Amino acid sequence: MGNSEIIDFRSDTVTAPDAGMRKAMAEAQVGDDVFGDDPTVNRLQDRIAELFGKEAALFTPTGTMANQIVFKTIARPGWELLCERECHIANYEVGGPAAHSGLMVSFLDSERGFFSAEQVRDAIRPINEHCPLTKIVELENTHNRHGGSICPPEQIAEIGAVCDENDLHFHLDGARIWNAHIASGVSLAEYAKPFKTLAVCLSKGLGAPMGSLTLGSRDFIHEAHRIRKMFGGGMRQVGIVAAAGLYALDNNLAKLSEDHSNAHFLAEGLNSIDGIALNVERVETNIVIADIAETKIAPPEFVERLAKLGVLCVQFGKTTVRFVTHLDVSEAQCTTALEKIKDSFS
Numbered sequence: 001m002g003n004s005e006i007i008d009f010r011s012d013t014v015t016a017p018d019a020g021m022r023k024a025m026a027e028a029q030v031g032d033d034v035f036g037d038d039p040t041v042n043r044l045q046d047r048i049a050e051l052f053g054k055e056a057a058l059f060t061p062t063g064t065m066a067n068q069i070v071f072k073t074i075a076r077p078g079w080e081l082l083c084e085r086e087c088h089i090a091n092y093e094v095g096g097p098a099a100h101s102g103l104m105v106s107f108l109d110s111e112r113g114f115f116s117a118e119q120v121r122d123a124i125r126p127i128n129e130h131c132p133l134t135k136i137v138e139l140e141n142t143h144n145r146h147g148g149s150i151c152p153p154e155q156i157a158e159i160g161a162v163c164d165e166n167d168l169h170f171h172l173d174g175a176r177i178w179n180a181h182i183a184s185g186v187s188l189a190e191y192a193k194p195f196k197t198l199a200v201c202l203s204k205g206l207g208a209p210m211g212s213l214t215l216g217s218r219d220f221i222h223e224a225h226r227i228r229k230m231f232g233g234g235m236r237q238v239g240i241v242a243a244a245g246l247y248a249l250d251n252n253l254a255k256l257s258e259d260h261s262n263a264h265f266l267a268e269g270l271n272s273i274d275g276i277a278l279n280v281e282r283v284e285t286n287i288v289i290a291d292i293a294e295t296k297i298a299p300p301e302f303v304e305r306l307a308k309l310g311v312l313c314v315q316f317g318k319t320t321v322r323f324v325t326h327l328d329v330s331e332a333q334c335t336t337a338l339e340k341i342k343d344s345f346s
């Protein structure tokens with residue numbers, strides 16, 4: 001927004017690169033990445049692969065491309081993909097699994113964003129001449145629509161075991177895996193272990209202007225490289241952007257804990273306002289989903305009323321709105337926002 005009067009809780013994607021990040025970008029060594037010649041991209045890919053304990057990584061412009069490249073690389077039309085009902089890949093990637101890869105998506109329900117190993121086992125179809133082949137399982141951690149919830153590593157390991165036993169490809173949409181790591185203390189490599197492939201984003205909580213990575217085995221990344229080109233994602237002197245990602249890892253990863261405490265603070269404050277309800281215990285990372293049913297104001301009007309106060313949030317459901325904390329909102333701004341909302345509703 002570029003306006004200091006505005007406190008923008010719409011998403012953790014709204015951050016602007018700070019002076020240090022811009023300097024790192026300006027000074028980045030570059031080369032033509034389609035030839036594999038960009039030293040900064042190569043450094044970022046190697047570093048991310050190592051952090052997550054995978055053989056290789058591939059830089060992509062967006063998280064959507066990082067996810068969809070995986071499906072296109074491994075899938076055959078008519079295969080079935082199992083994922084949680086509210087997940088990003090099937091609800092907010094414009095039908096990508098079907099459009100690009102011919103995948104049939106089947107949803108598993110959950111209370112907090114994460115299905116169980118047993119649900120996966122029960123969903124696997126018999127192999128015969130009638131059924132689609134159940135071949136891919138996808139999990140999102142943290143889970144956006146479930147309010148930034150964190151999946152316990154034990155549960156991931158159990159699902160991974162069912163995938164291994166049944167020859168299913170297990171993929172993680174880890175756009176916000178950084179938040180899970182910082183909030184829980186579980187290492188990125190431990191989170192990544194049960195998955196064959198991952199997608200991680202630099203442009204959410206880490207504050208880079210763009211950039212995501214697909215991770216997996218060396219053979220998988222070799223093939224994914226061709227698919228990235230097919231999707232139009234072959235970039236040239238893109239070390240300028242990869243430098244922002246490296247800077248973010250060095251400077252912004254640890255700061256996610258501030259976003260988490262700000263989210264908790266915001267949640268407690270919102271919960272104390274008449275008509276706004278949420279379970280503060282459920283705010284595990286940087287996303288706060290508030291139920292405003294009792295205000296008797298519909299979400300679009302609520303969002304507009306707050307916008308007039310200089311506080312931005314988004315409608316999330318029939319009676320809910322979402323607030324996301326990030327690098328560009330401070331605790332003081334959370335206090336100011338809460339005061340404004342309280343005044344408006346008292």
Ligand SMILES: Cc1ncc(COP(=O)(O)O)c(C=O)c1O
Binds near residue numbers: 065089140173176
């Ligand atoms: C959980 C999740 N996965 C994937 C994405 C896709 O990222 P992008 O917007 O960079 O395509 C998002 C974007 O907000 C997301 O929240």
